[in-house]
Amino acid sequence: MCGIVGYVGKRNAVDIILKGLKKLEYRGYDSAGIAVIVDNELQIRKNVGKLCNLRESIAKNPLSANIGIGHTRWATHGKSSEENAHPHTDSTKSVAIVHNGIIENYIELRAKLQKDGKEFKSETDTEVIVHLIKKHYTDNLLHAVQKTLSEVKGSYSLGIICKDKPSKIVCARQDAPLIIGIGKGENFIASDITALLPYTRDMIFLENDDIAEITSDKIIITDINNNIKGREVKNIQWDAIQAEKDGYKHFMLKEIFEQSRTIEDTFRGRIYPDEGRVCVEEIKIKEEDIKKISNIYILACGTSYHSGLVSRFLFENFAKIPTEVDMASEFRYREPILNENTLIIVVSQSGETADTLAALRLAKNRGCRTLAICNVVGSSMGREARHILYTHCGPEIGVASTKAFAGQLTTLYILALDFAHKRETLTNKELKKYLKELWDVPAKIGEFLKKAESINDIAKVFAHQRDFLYLGRSVNYPVALEGALKLKEISYIHAEGYAAGEMKHGPIALIDESMPIVAIAVESKVYNKMVSNIEEVKARGGTIITVANESDKEIKRKSDHVIYVPKTDEFVSPLVTVVPLQLLAYYIAVLLGCDVDQPRNLAKSVTVE
Ligand code: AGP
Numbered sequence: 099m100c101g102i103v104g105y106v107g108k109r110n111a112v113d114i115i116l117k118g119l120k121k122l123e124y125r126g127y128d129s130a131g132i133a134v135i136v137d138n139e140l141q142i143r144k145n146v147g148k149l150c151n152l153r154e155s156i157a158k159n160p161l162s163a164n165i166g167i168g169h170t171r172w173a174t175h176g177k178s179s180e181e182n183a184h185p186h187t188d189s190t191k192s193v194a195i196v197h198n199g200i201i202e203n204y205i206e207l208r209a210k211l212q213k214d215g216k217e218f219k220s221e222t223d224t225e226v227i228v229h230l231i232k233k234h235y236t237d238n239l240l241h242a243v244q245k246t247l248s249e250v251k252g253s254y255s256l257g258i259i260c261k262d263k264p265s266k267i268v269c270a271r272q273d274a275p276l277i278i279g280i281g282k283g284e285n286f287i288a289s290d291i292t293a294l295l296p297y298t299r300d301m302i303f304l305e306n307d308d309i310a311e312i313t314s315d316k317i318i319i320t321d322i323n324n325n326i327k328g329r330e331v332k333n334i335q336w337d338a339i340q341a342e343k344d345g346y347k348h349f350m351l352k353e354i355f356e357q358s359r360t361i362e363d364t365f366r367g368r369i370y371p372d373e374g375r376v377c378v379e380e381i382k383i384k385e386e387d388i389k390k391i392s393n394i395y396i397l398a399c400g401t402s403y404h405s406g407l408v409s410r411f412l413f414e415n416f417a418k419i420p421t422e423v424d425m426a427s428e429f430r431y432r433e434p435i436l437n438e439n440t441l442i443i444v445v446s447q448s449g450e451t452a453d454t455l456a457a458l459r460l461a462k463n464r465g466c467r468t469l470a471i472c473n474v475v476g477s478s479m480g481r482e483a484r485h486i487l488y489t490h491c492g493p494e495i496g497v498a499s500t501k502a503f504a505g506q507l508t509t510l511y512i513l514a515l516d517f518a519h520k521r522e523t524l525t526n527k528e529l530k531k532y533l534k535e536l537w538d539v540p541a542k543i544g545e546f547l548k549k550a551e552s553i554n555d556i557a558k559v560f561a562h563q564r565d566f567l568y569l570g571r572s573v574n575y576p577v578a579l580e581g582a583l584k585l586k587e588i589s590y591i592h593a594e595g596y597a598a599g600e601m602k603h604g605p606i607a608l609i610d611e612s613m614p615i616v617a618i619a620v621e622s623k624v625y626n627k628m629v630s631n632i633e634e635v636k637a638r639g640g641t642i643i644t645v646a647n648e649s650d651k652e653i654k655r656k657s658d659h660v661i662y663v664p665k666t667d668e669f670v671s672p673l674v675t676v677v678p679l680q681l682l683a684y685y686i687a688v689l690l691g692c693d694v695d696q697p698r699n700l701a702k703s704v705t706v707e
Contacts, residue, residue: 100184100198101170102276103293104257104267107284107314111166114286116153118293119168121495123149123696128178130170132156133185133194134163135264140191144183164314165264167257167287169196186225188232189217193239193260195231197224198289199253199274200706207249223252231258240311243268244322247309253452253705255304257287267312271304274705275450275477278302278310278317280331285312290474291334292493302329305481336493348694350496350588354680355547357504358540361673363490364508369515371533374526376516381469381485388520391441391467394421397429397457398445399704401499401583402506406445407576408672409510415669416524416532417517426457427707434464442466445510447494447502448703449477456707458483471509473502487513496695497702498588500680503580507673511536535667542664543677550681556643556659557685560614566593567605568616568679569631571624577672581616581679588697589687598631609640616682618645618675619653622668632656643682645675 101122105111115132130152131144141161145151149170169184185194201207204223207230212218216229227246235242239260247254253273259266269276269287279286279294279301288294294301302317304310308327310319319327346352368377394413396406406423413421419441424432426444430453436442442461446454449472458479461468470483473491480486489505515532518524524532560566566585570578579595586593596605598617609615615635619628632642633656644657647665654660661678687694 100289101293102167102196102198102255102257102287102289104167104196104269104287105284106165106265106267106312107281108164109284111163112156112161114297115166115168116149116156117296118286118288119149119170121292122289123170128171129180129183130168131183131185131196132161132166132168133187133196133259134161134166135259135261136161136163138261138264140187140194140259140261142185142187142191142194144180144185146178146180146183165259165267167194167196167259167267181220182222184224186220186222186228188228190232192262193228193232193235193258195224195228196257197227198255198705199272201226201250201254202252203250204252227254227256235260237262239263239266239268240309240318240320241324243270244309244320244324247272248322255289265313268309269304269312270309272306273455273478275474276304278304278312280317284314285317287312291336292495295334295336299334300331301334302331304329306478347688348496348684350498350500350684350694353494353496353501354677354684356491357501357677358544358547360489360491360501360504361508361536361540361543364505365512365536366490368512369533369536371530371537374530374533376512376519376529376533378487378512378516381487381513383467383469383485385520387467388517390439391419391517392437392439394419394441394443395429395434395436395461396421396423396443396445397426397454397461399426399451399453401503401580402445402447402451402454404576404580404583405503405506405510406443407579408507408573409514411573412511412514412669413517416514417521418523419517426451426454429457430460436461436464436466438465438467440466442468443471444468444479444483445471445506446477446479447473447489447491447499447506449474449479450703450705452705452707455479455482471506473505495702497697497700498584498683498694500584503676504673508536511670532667532669535670539666539670539673542666542674546663546674546677553661553678553681554685556661557682557689559659560643561686561689563612563614564591565608565613566591566616567608567613568593568595569598569601569628570595570618571598571628572622573668573672574618574620574622574675577618577676577679578616580676581683584680584683585686587700588683588694589690589692590698591686598628601631601634606634606638609635609638611639611641614641614643616643616645616679617657619650620645620647620663620668620671620675621650621665622671629653629656645678
């Protein structure tokens, strides 16, 4: 969850690194730093706080070089301080390093190094690496890093420079993403695509155990034993503009408004409603194997977990496959009953979430078939799962996930229909109907978004409340959870999602005029039950904000505020009902002056447990 950028070439590395770090700031931002080589000496600048502090300090005392590495930090070991900020150097200031990940055996390594007389300036795990590199360094930086990493256990993506080798960056990757950007007479490294897009679309996604040496015109990729490894160059089609805010106040708002396109991009080339055809050959699961699937486990965290909860209804209703959904952090410590016909689906926007990755590896070790649904091409889960199905959301920069949720729901919906088709549990007529329902969703969301401002009016009424309750049933119960998560993670207001049927088993005691209740009551087989829940709340003086279908005039009498959304089949309704909840959270957070795109304590990609 830290951000790394490196550059070697003919341009000023400082500008390129600072711009790259800006794009990665969402990954973590309690401190930032840069190391460059000038006249065979290391120049280091580090600042606590946001990247702008580093930028200002460099503007006051300019720096220019053709090679450098930079870092934005989200603390795991050691508080947020200048000493703990990266880059770290050895005691002779010959080698500098930036690191994302966690070194699991750093305590014993540190003790050994201190016994050898090494002095440590920081509390970080990272510092042990740079001291080890210096210890192993004779005249070849790549070999020193190889030797060092043979002693190190844990996760890392590393960028390393050495004042004696002013034309080389060495980098390495183990369970934390690192990408090489290939330029003309210049090369780059970065934690993710968005930092590289302004300069190149040709990228190499390093894999575990890769250690690379990069100059302005050469890239050598090896392993710890100096065996040369070949890696494919991928041409990334993300438009650089996609990663910008293009006129929106926040990435989050831009990404909420991008959801129609996300859904279209995700189903394009995969569904043909008129023909009743689904095409997800990219998952490369044979039809006879799909027929053999005995049960499905969906494993994920946070918002991705909520999309998994929705998809349970899809796999069970469409494909008649028993489906369980579990938080990845819990699944890892259960004794789940799995067999070779169990399909494990991991859902992850980043493809790097540590708990989900660990759950995937556990399932693989247990012999299960594994399928990853990810948004980031070349991510760990995308490469480690046996099968992969990418959402096509483009970069999601806002820490609060919105369009990724839409991409995940769309992908899971298509997958469930593909399985249903191959297992013949839906007629062709039913398949066409459900495909058409999905096909029509982007336009319906676009319609709804035209009145987004009306949600701001509701936000103004409730922005200063301290507690919210979100209620839903069936496929919209996970949407209630998601709506609550959005509110709490960007506005810091306590919010809880609840299955509406559970109200009478305790939570109804909470109801009073100071707690707004958001209820999702769109047309479905549980609509009448939802209306009863709304009446129960009303009868106890609760304040109700209802999400309902435009044709439902009756609901107005029972609610204090109604947010009307276009009608859809209930199985695709979460794609639509979540949008007003995303906007409600967004507008409340803006009214409260919160840092919407980079909420406190959070990082976009949680690559530690
Ligand atoms: C959601 O808004 C949060 N950013 C968080 O819950 C996120 O969904 C979770 O950390 C999982 O991330 P992933 O999809 O990248 O695995």
